[in-house]
Structures are given as structure tokens and as C-alpha cells.
Amino acid sequence: MRWQCCWVAWPMPLAAAAELLEFDRQAMLAGEIWRLWTGHLVHYSAQHALVDFATALIASAIVLPTVGWRRLTLLLAMATPLISAGLLLLAPECLHYRGASGIAVMLVVLAARTLWPRSGMGGRTALLLLAVTLLAKIAAEAGGLAAPWSGLPEDVRVVWQAHLLGAIVALTIRLAPSHKVVV
Helix, strand or coil, X not given: CCEEECCEEECCCHHHHHHHHCEEHHHHHCCCCCHHHHCCCCCCCHHHHHHHHHHHHHHHHXXXXXXXXXXXXXXXXXXXXXXXXXXXXXXXXXCEECCCHHHHHHHHHHHHHHHHHHCCHHHHHHHXXXXXXXXXXXXXXXXXCCCHHHCCCCCCCCCHHHHHHHHHHHHHCEECCCCCEEC
């Protein structure tokens, strides 16, 4: 069977391709290290991918003028395996993971950090409310609640640790006074 997507014929079903690329704990521990990066590229549904992509795109548009394309690309290339390695270390019950939400959270936190120095009192209040909302969302996910718009199948749980790790990675990145990212 062949799948048609974006006018390209895929040589294998998309589900098999996703399984080859997803974060798979046992496969990674057996040496399939590409999954440190590719697990963030595959998703459980089109809706799941759209939510992650839209969030990352909007946050990237805010961060990009501050850091530039090269630094943003480098940041993504370095942060992606850090989040995956964090899942390997801190979430041993996580056997499989698909999604870019950890990266999206990282970009949202970086966007907030980028906007903070330029914001007045009202803007900073909004950014603090965003931070509280993000922490409440992660806490709710840790408690087993999932957002209805996530597009995840019913048998898939949200890996809240990826969201927390994305925020932690963003907070460890130092935005230099010249607004260039120093990793």
C-alpha cells in the first residue's frame, strides 16, 4: 500500500514510517540514536501535528528577529535531543513518544523571555499570566488530564515531562544583552 501526501508517493505506510521515527525507549537504548531528533517530527494525528506546528510557528516568529535563522536552527538541533535524553532519564515509564510539544513549549518560553524586556506593566502581567497558565497546564497533564484539542488518540497519554523539559531548556538558554542566544 502507498500513501499519497503532498504529491509525493510514500514507499511505506505512514504508520510504519512514524514507528521508525518515533521516540522508542528500547530502540534508542539499542543504539537507534536518530530517534533523539526524529521523535519530535512524527505525531499521532494531523490535529496533534497542527497544534504543535502552529504553536511553534507563532513562538518562532517572535524569537526569530532576536536570534536569527542560524542560531534558531542550532538551538532546535541542540534542544531536540536534550528533551529526548531528558525523557530517557526522567521518565522511565515513557516507552514511546511522538510530538513537537516539548519544542513548542521551549519556543513559547523563549518568546516570553524575548518579549519581557520590551513589555510595559500590562505586557509583563500578561506574560506572567501565560507562565502561570503554562505551569497549571503541565501540572494538570501530570495529573492525567489532557487538553481536548490535542488530537491524541484515547489510548495515548500526554508526556508532560516533555513540556516541562522544554520549559527548562528554554530557561537555561542565556539571552545576551545583544539579543543573541548563547547556548
